Each structure stands twice: as C-alpha cells, then as structure tokens.
Amino acid sequence: MASNWSSCISDELAKVEVVMDDVTAKAENPQLREMCRYVLSNHGKRIRPAMCILSYRLLGGTEPDKAVDLGAAVELIHNATLIHDDINDEGEMRRGAKALYKQYSLGKSIVAGDFMYALGFQLMGSTSKEIVGYVIEAAAAMGSGEFDQKKYEHNIDADETQYIKIISGKTAHLIEASAKCGAYLARPDDYEAIQKVGDITYNVGLAFQIIDDLLDVIGDTKNTGKKVGNDLVEGKPTIPTIYAMQDPTYGARVREIFEKENTSYDEAYEAIELIKKTDSIERCFALAKKYSDLALEELQTLEDSVYKQAMIDLIDYIVARDR
Amino acid sequence: MASNWSSCISDELAKVEVVMDDVTAKAENPQLREMCRYVLSNHGKRIRPAMCILSYRLLGGTEPDKAVDLGAAVELIHNATLIHDDINDEGEMRRGAKALYKQYSLGKSIVAGDFMYALGFQLMGSTSKEIVGYVIEAAAAMGSGEFDQKKYEHNIDADETQYIKIISGKTAHLIEASAKCGAYLARPDDYEAIQKVGDITYNVGLAFQIIDDLLDVIGDTKNTGKKVGNDLVEGKPTIPTIYAMQDPTYGARVREIFEKENTSYDEAYEAIELIKKTDSIERCFALAKKYSDLALEELQTLEDSVYKQAMIDLIDYIVARDR
Numbered sequence: 219m220a221s222n223w224s225s226c227i228s229d230e231l232a233k234v235e236v237v238m239d240d241v242t243a244k245a246e247n248p249q250l251r252e253m254c255r256y257v258l259s260n261h262g263k264r265i266r267p268a269m270c271i272l273s274y275r276l277l278g279g280t281e282p283d284k285a286v287d288l289g290a291a292v293e294l295i296h297n298a299t300l301i302h303d304d305i306n307d308e309g310e311m312r313r314g315a316k317a318l319y320k321q322y323s324l325g326k327s328i329v330a331g332d333f334m335y336a337l338g339f340q341l342m343g344s345t346s347k348e349i350v351g352y353v354i355e356a357a358a359a360m361g362s363g364e365f366d367q368k369k370y371e372h373n374i375d376a377d378e379t380q381y382i383k384i385i386s387g388k389t390a391h392l393i394e395a396s397a398k399c400g401a402y403l404a405r406p407d408d409y410e411a412i413q414k415v416g417d418i419t420y421n422v423g424l425a426f427q428i429i430d431d432l433l434d435v436i437g438d439t440k441n442t443g444k445k446v447g448n449d450l451v452e453g454k455p456t457i458p459t460i461y462a463m464q465d466p467t468y469g470a471r472v473r474e475i476f477e478k479e480n481t482s483y484d485e486a487y488e489a490i491e492l493i494k495k496t497d498s499i500e501r502c503f504a505l506a507k508k509y510s511d512l513a514l515e516e517l518q519t520l521e522d523s524v525y526k527q528a529m530i531d532l533i534d535y536i537v538a539r540d541r
Numbered sequence: 542m543a544s545n546w547s548s549c550i551s552d553e554l555a556k557v558e559v560v561m562d563d564v565t566a567k568a569e570n571p572q573l574r575e576m577c578r579y580v581l582s583n584h585g586k587r588i589r590p591a592m593c594i595l596s597y598r599l600l601g602g603t604e605p606d607k608a609v610d611l612g613a614a615v616e617l618i619h620n621a622t623l624i625h626d627d628i629n630d631e632g633e634m635r636r637g638a639k640a641l642y643k644q645y646s647l648g649k650s651i652v653a654g655d656f657m658y659a660l661g662f663q664l665m666g667s668t669s670k671e672i673v674g675y676v677i678e679a680a681a682a683m684g685s686g687e688f689d690q691k692k693y694e695h696n697i698d699a700d701e702t703q704y705i706k707i708i709s710g711k712t713a714h715l716i717e718a719s720a721k722c723g724a725y726l727a728r729p730d731d732y733e734a735i736q737k738v739g740d741i742t743y744n745v746g747l748a749f750q751i752i753d754d755l756l757d758v759i760g761d762t763k764n765t766g767k768k769v770g771n772d773l774v775e776g777k778p779t780i781p782t783i784y785a786m787q788d789p790t791y792g793a794r795v796r797e798i799f800e801k802e803n804t805s806y807d808e809a810y811e812a813i814e815l816i817k818k819t820d821s822i823e824r825c826f827a828l829a830k831k832y833s834d835l836a837l838e839e840l841q842t843l844e845d846s847v848y849k850q851a852m853i854d855l856i857d858y859i860v861a862r863d864r
Contacts, residue, residue: 244681247688302655306648325629326691328651332625333684335655339662340677343670350673354663358567361656365570368649 223531226524227271230282230289234267237290241337253322253330254337257297260315265426266292268532269393270400273415275525279404287341288403292353292396294338299360301331306364307452314443342399346406349399356395363387367454372481374463374473376455378505382424384455385431390423414516418529421513426536428506431456433540435490436499441541447486453479457505459489461498468492503537510537546854549847550594553605553612557590560613564660576645576653577660580620583638588749589615591855592716593723596738598848602727610664611726615676615719617661622683624654629687630775637766665722669729672722679718686710690777695804697786697796699778701828705747707778708754713746737839741852744836749859751829754779756863758813759822764864770809776802780828782812784821791815826860833860 224231235258242254267289274285303309304317305324311317319327335357342350367384370376397419401412433442434449435458449456453476462472475481475489493499510533517533520526547554558581565577590612597608626632627640628647634640642650658680665673690707693699720742724735756765757772758781772779776799785795798804798812816822833856840856843849 245688246685247692249692250684250688299655302651306651308648325631326688328625328629329684329687331655332622332658333681335658336677336680336684339673340681343674343677345670347666347670350662351666354659354666357659358656358663361573361652361659362569364652365568365573365649369570369572 223528223535224268226528227268227275227282230271230286231264231267233283233286234264234271234290234293237287237341238294241290241294241341242334244337245333249322249326250330250333253318253326254334256315256321257301257318257330257334260313262293262297262313264289264293265532265536266296266393266396269397269419269422272400272525272529272532273397273419274400274404276415276520276523276529277401277404277408277411278521279400284403285400288345288349288399289396291338291341292392292399294334294341295353295357296392298331298333298335298338299357301327301334303364307454309444309448311444345399346402348402348406352395352398352402353392356391359387359391361387363389363391370455372453372477372479373455374477376460376463378457378460381455381457381460385424385427386420389427389430390420393423393426394420414519418513418516421509421516422533422536425506425510425513425533428457428502428509429537429539432458432499432502432506434458435493437540443541445483447483447490450476450486450489451481451483453481458493458498458502461501462489462493462496465492465496465498468496472496506537510534546851546858547591549851550591550598550605553594553609554587554590556606556609557587557594557613557616560610560664561617564613564617564664565657567660568656572645572649573653573656576641576649577657579638579644580624580641580653580657583636585616585620585636587612587616588855588859589619589716589719592720592742592745595723595848595852595855596720596742597723597727599738599843599846599852600724600727600731600734601844602723607726608723611668611672611722612719614661614664615715615722617657617664618676618680619715621654621656621658621661622680624650624657626687630777632767632771634767668722669725671725671729675718675721675725676715679714682710682714684710686712686714693778695776695800695802696778697800699783699786701780701783704778704780704783708747708750709743712750712753713743716746716749717743737842741836741839744832744839745856745859748829748833748836748856751780751825751832752860752862755781755822755825755829757781758816761863766864768806770806770813773799773809773812774804774806776804781816781821781825784824785812785816785819788815788819788821791819795819829860833857 238258245251270289271285301318305319309317363384394416398412398416401415405411463469472489472492475485561581568574593612594608624641628642632640686707717739721739724738728734786792795812795815798808
C-alpha cells in the first residue's frame with residue numbers, strides 16, 4: 219500500500235488497522251482471536267476502507283475518524299467473505315499465505331468467517347439505518363454473485379454481460395457500499411451526492427475486479443501472492459477467458475479446456491498461452507478502462523481537492539497495478 | 542408446533558412464514574432461492590419468532606405485526622447458522638431431512654448460509670439500532686460458543702460450568718435477543734422491563750438446549766428427526782455425558798469412549814446405555830428445571846395475561862418435549 223494515492227489518508231488507514239485489531243481482540247476464545255489475526259495480518263490492499271474515508275473527504279467531511287470505524291467494519295465483512303470464498307473455491311493460497319481453512323480447519327474457518335462478519339456489523343451498528351442498509355444490501359448481492367458465478371463455471375455460454383453481473387455482486391457493490399457509507403457520514407441529507415459517489419465507486423469496483431481477473435492470466439506470483447491460472451483450473455467464467463473463447467483461431471481450444479471439469483494446471487497454462495495470442499488481454503484492459511473512465515468522468519463533476527486527486531490516483535493505480 | 546402455547550400467536554407465526562418466504566423469494570438466482578426454501582420448508586419449532594412475538598405481547602404491545610418481521614429476521618439468522626453448523630459438525634440430517642450441504646454442495650451451502658444471514662439483517666435493518674445490536678451481539682457470541690465447544694470435544698475436562706458457557710453462546714443468547722427485540726418494540730424506553738424479558742428468555746434458552754442435548758441420549762429418531770448418539774459420535778461436550786463421566790461406577794468407561802477420536806455409533810450406543818444407568822438423566826432434567834424455574838419465577842413478576850400464560854405453557858412444553 220505504498221502508492222501515492224493513500225498518503226493523504228494514511229493516518230486514517232493506520233487507525234483502521236488498530237480498530238480491526240481492537241474489535242477482534244474481543245473474541246473470548248483465544249484460537250478464534252488467533253484466526254482473526256491470521257486473516258487480518260495477511261494484509262490486503264484495504265481498498266474498501268480507503269473508499270469509505272476518501273468518499274467522506276470528497277464530500278467535505280472534516281472529522282475523518284468517523285469514517286475509520288465504518289471502513290474497518292466493511293473491511294472485516296470483506297475479509298469474512300474471503301474466508302468463506304476460499305473454502306468455496308478450494309483456494310489454497312491467499313495473499314501469499316495459506317488460506318485460513320488450510321491453516322486451521324474447515325469447520326473452524328466457517329465459524330471464524332461468521333464471527334468476523336458479525337463483528338463487522340456490530341462495529342457498524344452504532345451508526346445509522348441507512349449505512350447498515352447499504353452494506354447489508356451489498357452483502358446479500360454477494361451471495362447472488364457467487365451463485366451466478368457457479369452457474370457459469372466451465373460453461374462456454376458465459377459472456378461479458380453475465381460476467382459484469384457476477385462481478386457487480388461479488389465485488390463492485392461492496393466497494394460502492396463502503397464509499398456510500400463515507401458519503402452518508404459527510405452529507406446525510408444529500409441523496410444526489412451519495413448516489414454520485416456510489417456510481418463512481420461502483421465503476422471503480424468493476425475496473426478493479428477486471429484487472430484482478432486479468433492478473434490470474436498475466437500476473438506474477440511474486441507480486442500477486444497466488445498462482446497464475448487458478449481461475450482457469452477452477453473453471454471460473456472470467457473475462458480474459460470469455461474474450462479468448464470468442465477468438466476465431468484459438469477460441470475452439472480455449473473453449474475445450476474451459477469446458478472440461480478437473481482442468482489441470484498444465485491445461486490452464488496452455489489456455490493462458492492461447493489467451494495471450496488473442497486480443498483478449500487488450501480487450502480486458504479496454505473494458506477496465508471503460509469503467510475507470512466512467513468513474514473519472516463523474517468524479518470531475520465534484521469539487522477539486524487533494525482527496526479528489528487521491529481518488530484519481532487510486533483509480534489509476536487500480537487499472538495499472540500488477541498485484 | 543401443535544402445542545397449546547402457540548394458539549394465541551398462531552396468526553403471527555403464520556405471518557412469519559409468509560415474510561420469510563417473501564424475503565427469500567428476492568434471491569435472483571433460482572438455485573439460491575430453492576436452497577433457502579429447502580431449509581425453511583423443513584420446519585423447525587420457530588421458538589425464536591415465538592419468543593419475539595410473545596415478549597412484545599407480554600409488555601403490552603398491541604400491534605403484533607410489528608414483531609412479525611423481527612421474529613422472521615431472527616429465524617432467518619438462526620437457520621443460516623444451522624446451515625453452517627451442519628457443515629461444521631458434519632451433521633447428515635436436520636429435522637428428518639438431509640442437511641443442506643448433503644443435498645446440494647458444501648460451497649453453495651456456505652454461500653446460502655451467508656446469504657440468509659444477510660437477509661435476516663436486511664429485514665431487521667429498518668428498525669432501530671438497539672434491536673440490531675441485540676441480535677448482532679448474540680451472533681458474535683455464537684462464534685465464541687462454537688469455538689468453546691470445539692475446545693472441549695472429546696475432552697474429559699468438560700464440566701457443567703463450561704457447558705453452560707457453551708450453550709449460552711450457541712443457543713441462549715439468540716433466544717434472549719429475539720425476545721428483547723419484541724420487548725424493545727413494545728416499550729423502547731423501559732430498560733428494566735426489556736432486561737427482565739431478556740433474563741427470563743435467556744434461562745428458557747438454557748433449559749431448551751439442555752433438553753435438546755438430553756434428546757440425543759433418550760430421544761426417539763421418529764420424533765426428533767435425527768439419529769440418537771450423534772453428539773457422542775462427534776465428541777460434543779454435552780451435559781448428559783459430562784454428568785455420566787462423573788459416575789463412580791460407569792464414569793471410567795464413559796470417559797474412555799468420550800475421549801476417543803472417531804467414536805463409532807456402536808460405542809456411542811454403549812455410552813448411552815451406561816449414561817442411562819447413572820443419575821445423569823435425572824440430573825439433566827433437574828438442571829433444565831433449575832433454569833426453567835428461574836424463568837417462571839421472574840415471569841411471575843409480570844402482569845397476568847393470556848400471553849404470560851402462553852409463555853408459561855411454552856416453558857412447560859420445552860422442558861417436557863420429546864422432539
């Protein structure tokens with residue numbers, strides 16, 4: 219998290235860590251506490267708290283500590299869902315470390331996920347109904363997103379429209395919700411501004427996930443902390459594969475590999491080489507750019523500030539990142 | 542649910558079913574909807590909605606429909622945790638039907654549990670911070686309860702104090718929270734009355750779980766819908782086993798079986814026969830009665846009404862039930 223975009227909110231992001239530590243320290247059971255720490259210490263990009271705090275500032279909020287608790291709450295909820303996702307996807311690694319259920323047990327990890335989820339909502343509980351509403355709605359959308367994704371696993375009918383629907387549910391709505399929490403805190407009565415911040419960050423969320431999925435093809439394990447080709451092995455309908463399946467020359471073989479259950483890593487690597495020969499990578503970047511441009515365009519209608527510049531930098535970082 | 546105690550709130554309990562159906566119908570994904578239906582149609586005792594509605598009435602609430610949504614919300618959250626519990630405990634059956642993860646898949650069941658959990662909180666979201674607070678606190682306590690239980694699995698150091706702590710977290714606090722939701726709705730400013738209803742139903746919750754655990758030893762599959770001896774096979778530190786392990790004659794063999802990992806059903810049945818030879822069953826009933834008496838005693842301080850009588854009948858039913 220050493221990029222420039224975070225410098226103007228670095229104090230608040232540091233406080234987010236403290237709040238998450240304090241909240242999970244409340245777990246009476248020592249192993250439950252240890253498991254929460256394991257997940258949180260394996261540091262993610264903290265995009266969601268950043269969105270909450272930046273959005274609060276974007277709309278002129280002057281007491282950023284107010285947004286810290288909410289940012290931490292959303293990050294706890296996000297991490298809770300990652301614990302369950304890894305079980306669901308049989309993911310072995312998360313950010314360069316063993317997935318929680320591989321390090322501990324499946325049963326305990328399910329409970330630890332539920333617990334962290336409850337902690338997130340508990341931390342949010344002392345705010346307003348609207349705020350809880352944003353996040354709960356996103357949490358419910360996540361379930362739908364996961365199911366839609368499962369429906370298109372190893373399914374060559376997957377297309378861009380379906381993909382956008384899946385990643386809206388899985389990723390973009392929680393990022394949007396986190397931002398709307400911050401926006402609401404700053405201007406509770408300004409429905410239009412809250413909606414605008416929501417639209418901006420929803421589009422950022424889509425761009426973020428597109429790049430994330432692209433990194434499964436063109437990423438470097440050293441940077442991403444996870445094996446390349448995972449999504450292909452799991453048969454996930456991600457956009458690099460979807461585009462490559464449409465290629466007149468290489469599409470047939472990519473479809474063949476994608477359709478097969480029990481894809482091996484060798485086959486996944488073969489598919490990756492084929493994907494790279496098509497225009498898929500280019501189209502993925504263009505799609506991410508389409509959404510980040512939408513975000514940037516709407517962002518321009520907001521008043522200039524160091525926080526607006528930070529949001530622009532964050533968007534640039536998201537589209538250009540290699541991890 | 543044909544007992545007398547529910548007759549004065551039967552309309553409201555029927556509405557709870559309708560609300561839960563409506564809410565889960567919102568799932569866009571057809572299979573996710575189907576899985577929610579599967580869980581909810583496999584009808585439980587609906588103790589938690591009953592507690593919410595009766596508590597509302599106990600404190601003089603006159604618009605019981607207000608309590609219906611909250612009762613449904615808590616029941617959704619309860620069912621969500623059961624989905625995850627079954628995975629966690631490797632439970633095969635739930636109320637006479639296959640556990641969700643056995644009927645569908647583990648991954649989908651984790652997500653369906655998370656989704657139903659989110660739906661419960663969503664339904665609750667339009668009420669007050671206090672109400673969400675009660676339920677979230679109970680949800681967090683559930684995680685601790687599960688971990689405490691795991692710590693004492695196959696562990697002969699398990700004792701009554703630990704057991705009560707475990708079932709407080711696993712069961713009693715959510716029943717208490719459900720009741721406090723109803724109480725708060727009826728008298729938001731009467732902290733003392735809310736607390737009293739909370740204390741009463743917390744004790745009912747303990748008695749409920751003690752009998753539930755006893756039914757794993759003396760129950761009849763035809764009534765309970767699950768195999769007898771399950772808890773012993775799973776090495777769960779429940780009170781019939783804890784008491785039997787203290788028996789001077791049969792305790793040594795019960796401890797031997799309980800301590801062993803991979804307990805077979807034959808061994809569990811042997812343990813059950815031994816438990817029945819000790820004073821454990823009697824002591825379990827006495828323990829349940831201790832808590833139900835505490836509840837009844839405090840209940841007497843509330844004004845007489847048909848709802849108070851229903852609560853008394855419900856408590857009698859809980860202690861005397863065979864399912």
